[in-house]
Amino acid sequence: MFLKKKPMWGEKKKLKSSYDVVLIGGGLHSLATAYYLAKDHGITDVAIIEKNYIGYGGAGRNTAIVRANQRTQYNVPLYNEALKLWPVLTKDLDYNLMFNNCGNLNLMHSEAAMKAARMTIATAQFHGVESHLIDAKEAKELVPALNISEDITFPIHGAMFHPPGGVVRHDAVVWGLAKGAAKLGVEIHQQTEATGINTQNGRITGVVTDKGTISCKQCLVSAGGYSAALINGFLGIKLPISVLTIQAMVTQPIKPLLDHVVSSGAYHCYANQTLKGEIATGAHMDQWPNYTTLNTAHYIKHQAEALSEFLPALRGLRFMRIWGGLADMTPDMAPIMDGNDQYEGFFMDCGWGYFGFKSCSAVGKHMAAFMATNECPEILKPFNLKRYQEHKLMGETAALVNYTPDN
Amino acid sequence: MALTLTCPICGERNGYEFRYGGEEKGPRPEEDGLTPEKWVEYVHMNECKAGVQEEWWFHRDGCGSWFKTFRDTTTNLEQKQEG
Ligand SMILES: Cc1cc2nc3c(=O)[nH]c(=O)nc-3n(C[C@H](O)[C@H](O)[C@H](O)COP(=O)(O)OP(=O)(O)OC[C@H]3O[C@@H](n4cnc5c(N)ncnc54)[C@H](O)[C@@H]3O)c2cc1C
Numbered sequence: 001m002f003l004k005k006k007p008m009w010g011e012k013k014k015l016k017s018s019y020d021v022v023l024i025g026g027g028l029h030s031l032a033t034a035y036y037l038a039k040d041h042g043i044t045d046v047a048i049i050e051k052n053y054i055g056y057g058g059a060g061r062n063t064a065i066v067r068a069n070q071r072t073q074y075n076v077p078l079y080n081e082a083l084k085l086w087p088v089l090t091k092d093l094d095y096n097l098m099f100n101n102c103g104n105l106n107l108m109h110s111e112a113a114m115k116a117a118r119m120t121i122a123t124a125q126f127h128g129v130e131s132h133l134i135d136a137k138e139a140k141e142l143v144p145a146l147n148i149s150e151d152i153t154f155p156i157h158g159a160m161f162h163p164p165g166g167v168v169r170h171d172a173v174v175w176g177l178a179k180g181a182a183k184l185g186v187e188i189h190q191q192t193e194a195t196g197i198n199t200q201n202g203r204i205t206g207v208v209t210d211k212g213t214i215s216c217k218q219c220l221v222s223a224g225g226y227s228a229a230l231i232n233g234f235l236g237i238k239l240p241i242s243v244l245t246i247q248a249m250v251t252q253p254i255k256p257l258l259d260h261v262v263s264s265g266a267y268h269c270y271a272n273q274t275l276k277g278e279i280a281t282g283a284h285m286d287q288w289p290n291y292t293t294l295n296t297a298h299y300i301k302h303q304a305e306a307l308s309e310f311l312p313a314l315r316g317l318r319f320m321r322i323w324g325g326l327a328d329m330t331p332d333m334a335p336i337m338d339g340n341d342q343y344e345g346f347f348m349d350c351g352w353g354y355f356g357f358k359s360c361s362a363v364g365k366h367m368a369a370f371m372a373t374n375e376c377p378e379i380l381k382p383f384n385l386k387r388y389q390e391h392k393l394m395g396e397t398a399a400l401v402n403y404t405p406d407n
Numbered sequence: 408m409a410l411t412l413t414c415p416i417c418g419e420r421n422g423y424e425f426r427y428g429g430e431e432k433g434p435r436p437e438e439d440g441l442t443p444e445k446w447v448e449y450v451h452m453n454e455c456k457a458g459v460q461e462e463w464w465f466h467r468d469g470c471g472s473w474f475k476t477f478r479d480t481t482t483n484l485e486q487k488q489e490g
């Protein structure tokens with residue numbers, strides 16, 4: 001019963017020599033874009049080219065956290081739309097995405113952090129996103145397992161509480177979107193590697209793959225952490241991206257303890273309890289660019305130390321599984337979405353770092369509209385590549401992040 | 408994966424003693440006739456090579472040297488250059 005030969009997203013088709021649209025990478029962003037190209041715009045002559053299998057990249061490795069409490073006026077509305085789409089997609093795709101809007105608690109460990117949180121909360125509230133500042137006692141009431149004593153490395157001063165956020169089952173999103181897109185006619189070609197993009201007179205003419213060359217009018221590169229290397233390799237377009245391994249792990253399962261996503265910038269640690277009872281937890285990125293996707297003893301120890309300080313009930317638990325994936329980081333911690341600029345018909349959607357899961361639903365919708373109409377939707381305009389040379393970096397981070405030579 | 412780097416003064420040391428300083432991009436562009444395109448290329452743009460790249464490191468928790476080395480970004484292994 002479980003080993004049906006036919007995958008959920010349809011019979012394996014033979015790769016054609018031509019499609020209207022080719023999407024490179026079988027992650028969340030390609031799948032969502034394909035789904036909305038077909039659903040909203042009736043564009044179904046679409047092929048997704050995936051080197052490994054759908055969900056091989058960040059799509060199947062992320063820690064599934066969704067929220068809309070970002071820092072700038074460009075980002076908050078986009079993520080808010082994405083957050084509101086989970087229940088809609090669950091219905092439309094007829095697929096249980098297991099959205100658990102348990103709320104996010106972002107711990108603050110200094111008065112300066114509390115001040116910064118006030119600004120972020122004001123931005124959220126201005127955009128109609130629920131977000132509150134709470135003090136340490138209130139945080140303890142929400143999450144009794146929190147250690148609010150003063151004798152830890154980073155005592156808790158309070159928290160930014162964002163009730164509508166939570167977790168969504170990431171694999172279900174991959175499978176649901178793949179099923180939805182395939183049903184509408186999109187072809188998903190796994191084990192097919194894109195090796196080049198052909199251009200002529202400033203236009204895209206096709207995509208070269210290890211299974212043959214495909215001619216197309218439009219091509220999107222949304223290959224997660226691999227995008228920057230592919231775009232530079234195929235078209236010689238360099239991007240302001242650094243690719244770093246980011247690690248995650250889960251503990252052995254325990255009885256219900258945490259019913260929020262708890263995160264801490266100072267401890268570089270976030271945690272939530274899965275429906276299976278495991279504590280799923282993630283750390284910061286490696287401190288230097290690499291494509292290894294391997295775990296390090298350094299971070300496993302870091303994670304254990306951080307968790308046993310602010311959630312001391314977890315002391316003595318064992319990590320059961322560990323894994324890593326790629327984060328493609330930009331200097332302003334905001335993504336790059338662009339099209340028809342460097343080449344007619346060339347689109348890119350990358351630089352999603354560790355926030356490409358929570359955004360994929362809304363981004364797919366808008367990238368599809370961009371490709372279908374060749375008009376960039378207002379909401380995507382600030383995210384173009386030119387912003388770096390125009391020095392219009394977004395303020396998603398107060399200071400540049402720690403992998404550039406500048407700090 | 409762990410990383411060992413060779414500081415020109417201190418020799419082979421644990422990678423966590425160092426801070427990454429970016430891809431080697433050649434000299435800072437001349438101010439004369441500098442365009443936003445050239446400047447952004449120098450300041451922000453990367454090749455993000457999956458393979459051996461030349462890059463800068465700073466021996467932060469050591470002697471304070473800045474130096475260049477070659478490293479394979481897919482294995483985190485430093486590539487010793489002969490001669
Ligand atoms: C450990 C971890 C935790 C994370 N946690 C969160 C989180 O809690 N919330 C959140 O919002 N985001 C999170 N993220 C980020 C998120 O997972 C990514 O931003 C997002 O998945 C990337 O976009 P994608 O799914 O479209 O691409 P990916 O899933 O990364 O897909 C890229 C695909 O491209 C394929 N590919 C590569 N080269 C080629 C080629 N030449 N030809 C064809 N195909 C190719 C790969 O095989 C891969 O399947 C996390 C990431 C990691 C690694």
Ligand SMILES: [Zn+2]
Nearest residue numbers: 414417466470
């Ligand atoms: Zn040294």
